[in-house]
Amino acid sequence: MSVSPFDDPRLTAMGLIAEVHAGLSARMNPVFQAAGLSWIDFETLIRLSRSPEQRLRMTDLATQTGLSTSGVTRVVDRLERESLVARMACPTDRRASYAVLTDAGRERLSDVLPRHLADIDDCYTTLLDDDERATFLSALRKMRDVVRPGATAGAAAERECTTPA
Amino acid sequence: MSVSPFDDPRLTAMGLIAEVHAGLSARMNPVFQAAGLSWIDFETLIRLSRSPEQRLRMTDLATQTGLSTSGVTRVVDRLERESLVARMACPTDRRASYAVLTDAGRERLSDVLPRHLADIDDCYTTLLDDDERATFLSALRKMRDVVRPGATAGAAAERECTTPA
DNA sequence: TGTAGACATTTGTTGGCGCAAGCATCCGCA
């Protein structure tokens, strides 16, 4: 079938991942845009919502989202402009600052989530049976652990400051 | 464990895909950069190498790579400047043009491929056994078919012009 | 033949992100 010397089967796996990622973005983005968010905005808000005190230091947000620190600065700038997050000084380290999820941010998440989950069902959940999903997720986790060591959410908890106020 | 109302397990799958994709990019990019290419340059060259006559119309290249047509224009501009691809007029439709892989382009691919494949082995092949890889790929294919209908390489073949000269 | 609409591509504009530089702060050590 193929006439190319560059058709190693390993390449198809990489290509598929890229294709699926791009396709999912294209599929998911309209829902986010309708709510005035980008995918990365959503990721940011979700990560905050899952963090203790619903807040995260800028650096931790960067490692969790995969953005550079400057990228996080600008995302939080945007979200702060819409009052979806707030910056909060860290009481124990005056260099650091927290991004905190606001009530408006939680509300925005609640607005978007149902339609986003429906999209996920269409593109993922209903396509695979339980065993397939389990294998799929475990494969992704193995790859992530190699490719992004230390990017787990748990890393942030270890440098949590004591709860203020 | 979690205190968030936004921790639906379906979200973790999407997050993992994004994380793995981002992590792979970060991991793979140095190899491409060392050869003066970006990941998308590489994808473009590879797609051309696998196409009949080693050429593809701009539009087909766009759907295969997931870029917009204007994006493809500029990628091909870059690659043409380095003589890795050439533009060729379509004999049967003067609106269309082909991007054709040149000898230099093939050579550049040969330069990059071994190190790229080694990266893939580190991040993928050796992490999963045969069954896991099979399930993983089939899951990705199912998702791709839903999320990017008509983006398969075969679609381009159907509108192939007859071979010129 | 002539015309309207679709299509392939390119160009102008805009926004997002990474990199490097800069500033403030923290830590270790004398």
Added chain:
DNA sequence: TGCGGATGCTTGCGCCAACAAATGTCTACA
């Protein structure tokens, strides 16, 4: 206490890609 290096964040700059508008070409239909 005081100093040097490390760390956390922000800002200046440049690249890249998407969107929209413009151009040239094709197709269908009268």
